[in-house]
Amino acid sequence: MQSTDVVIVGGAAIGSAAAYFLAAQLDFKGTVRVLEQDFSYARSATALSAASIRHQFSTPENIRMSQFGTQFIRQIADYLAVDGEVPEVGFHEGGYLFLASEAGQGVLQANHSVQRGLGVDVALLTPAQLQARFAWLSVQGLSAGSLGLSGEGWLDAYGLMQGFRRKAISLGVRYQQARVVGVQRQGRRVQQLSLDDGSTISCGVVINAAGTGARALAHSAGIALPVQSRKRCVFYFTSPAQLPYCPLVIDPSGAYFRPEGPGFICGISPPESDDPECFDFEVQHSLFDEVLWPILAARVSGFEAARVQRAWAGHYDVNTLDHNVILGAHPDIDNLLFANGFSGHGMQQSPAVGRALAELVVYGGYRTLDLSALGWQRVMDRRPLLEVNVV
Ligand SMILES: Cc1cc2nc3c(=O)[nH]c(=O)nc-3n(C[C@H](O)[C@H](O)[C@H](O)COP(=O)(O)OP(=O)(O)OC[C@H]3O[C@@H](n4cnc5c(N)ncnc54)[C@H](O)[C@@H]3O)c2cc1C
Known part of the structure; x- marks a missing residue:
């Protein structure tokens, strides 16, 4: 031994x-x-x-x-x-942008207080400020956004x-x-x-x-x-839309997208009630067509022409x-x-x-x-x- x-x-x-x-x-x-x-x-x-x-x-x-x-x-x-x-980890400090509807504004503000108390470089923005900063973003239905100004990004x-x-x-x-x-x-x-x-x-x-x-x-x-294994799919798409200074954006629906090379990646977690334990790696392509695409197209003009180039599935180890x-x-x-x-x-x-x-x-x-x-x-x-x- x-x-x-x-x-x-x-x-x-x-x-x-x-x-x-x-x-x-x-x-x-x-x-x-x-x-x-x-x-x-x-x-x-x-x-x-x-x-x-x-x-x-x-x-x-x-x-x-x-x-x-x-x-x-x-x-x-x-x-x-x-x-x-x-x-070589290619750290890109592009920031996160959490968007909130009226229903989510209270949670966004409560999180903001905790984050600021710990020295997080984050700013709460009104819809008008969001629009001024990100001309490509539709602020329809939004009450606020929380933007990470430094320290956040992808690698x-x-x-x-x-x-x-x-x-x-x-x-x-x-x-x-x-x-x-x-x-x-x-x-x-x-x-x-x-x-x-x-x-x-x-x-x-x-x-x-x-x-x-x-x-x-x-x-x-x-x-x-x-701890349970829960499947999450990621879709890489290209789009004619140019999105200068695009952070990782999280829509009030939970859908997210961010730049990746010449295109973008996106995904969304299913509701808890429809998120069984799962170990297979099959991509749920209907998730993009039926759930993600309508959200993305409504949030960014140009994303209605998004084309999925590839996709993969992985698993979160979820603490239930x-x-x-x-x-x-x-x-x-x-x-x-x-x-x-x-x-x-x-x-x-x-x-x-x-x-x-x-x-x-x-x-x-x-x-x-x-x-x-x-x-x-x-x-x-x-x-x-x-x-x-x-x-
Ligand atoms: C689609 C997706 C998107 C994500 N996005 C993000 C993100 O943006 N930011 C972020 O911070 N995190 C993200 N995560 C989560 C993050 O990837 C994981 O939390 C993290 O990688 C966990 O690392 P780990 O080493 O614990 O697990 P893993 O990377 O899963 O590694 C576990 C390893 O253990 C090995 N193993 C398992 N059982 C045994 C055994 N019995 N004997 C020997 N070896 C064994 C496996 O082969 C594996 O290599 C994402 C996850 C997924 C699936």
Whole structure:
């Protein structure tokens, strides 16, 4: 049997961020191994994400995590350069624009107060101000908009993940392509993991960074993790419309679009009542024709001529309690740390969560950003820490 101090299950954005922060932590002297079932990452949420970062959340912890995310990405050379080579993540600080109808204006304003209190560079705009700033936008039915002025935007999520991974490897982390099929637990401790090749590995600490595979892993350790896999489709389209200074726009309907290369990407989350657990990767093409296109065409003149060029489907790991990550150890197990249930905002949180996991392993508590509100206790108590700004 092999033995490692820290085993991370899942080597995409979260697992690789944790691996990097652990290996870079001077107070950590142990060994780290990342077990990843598919080195192509083709089905990981990280590779399939819309790769955007915003500070406009309702939960203070989410805001702070994304603020660190921006700082990290801006200074990526200081963190992730290997032999002078800096990961290319193409960060474009284009901002987010949340639009609200009269019904949503109160929530927008409440979020604005929380965000401003935490130093978010965000402005509330009236419909007239929106129109003056974005001539291409139809302000019909709008009461207000919230525009991120700096720190928000989009990047290459796969590039960020590979940057974490490459740096972690350069610092001595071992990556192994293997699927974890079983967790052997004795009392309050995980003793070993079983792999799909029949081998086992004993470990001091295990980090569950398995995305939509996290619930099965937790189940194997006797823990019920309230995370479901929910399909999200992304459509890339081109349009004759020219949209200067286009941010990532979120319509009051929940539909979003943003520039991507010479075109745009867009998507929308279905209503909770019509969002079953799902593991297939089939694109719902009717979603664009029947739901997205009418919304886009009404919001931007020129988008009525939008042509879908390609589309893909990925999965959010949705925390069904409150749409926020479940972070840290379960009260019943001392050496199994969770980082699951990101509900569509995990890529941008990967630097903060990776750092947090490293602190939990090395110090047994948070040193930089206190994320204890995101721990298991709220799940056990059925006390949601609800994030209302879910896209
Ligand atoms: C369509 C879409 C759009 C999104 N847009 C954004 C966005 O704009 N901004 C943002 O911040 N986030 C976004 N997200 C969410 C974000 O992509 C995820 O929250 C984040 O990538 C989660 O990273 P992860 O490493 O936890 O999970 P994943 O990227 O899913 O990685 C989990 C890894 O674990 C591996 N694994 C699973 N089970 C096992 C096992 N038993 N053994 C070994 N390996 C295993 C998998 O192969 C996978 O590589 C989006 C997601 C989707 C699907």
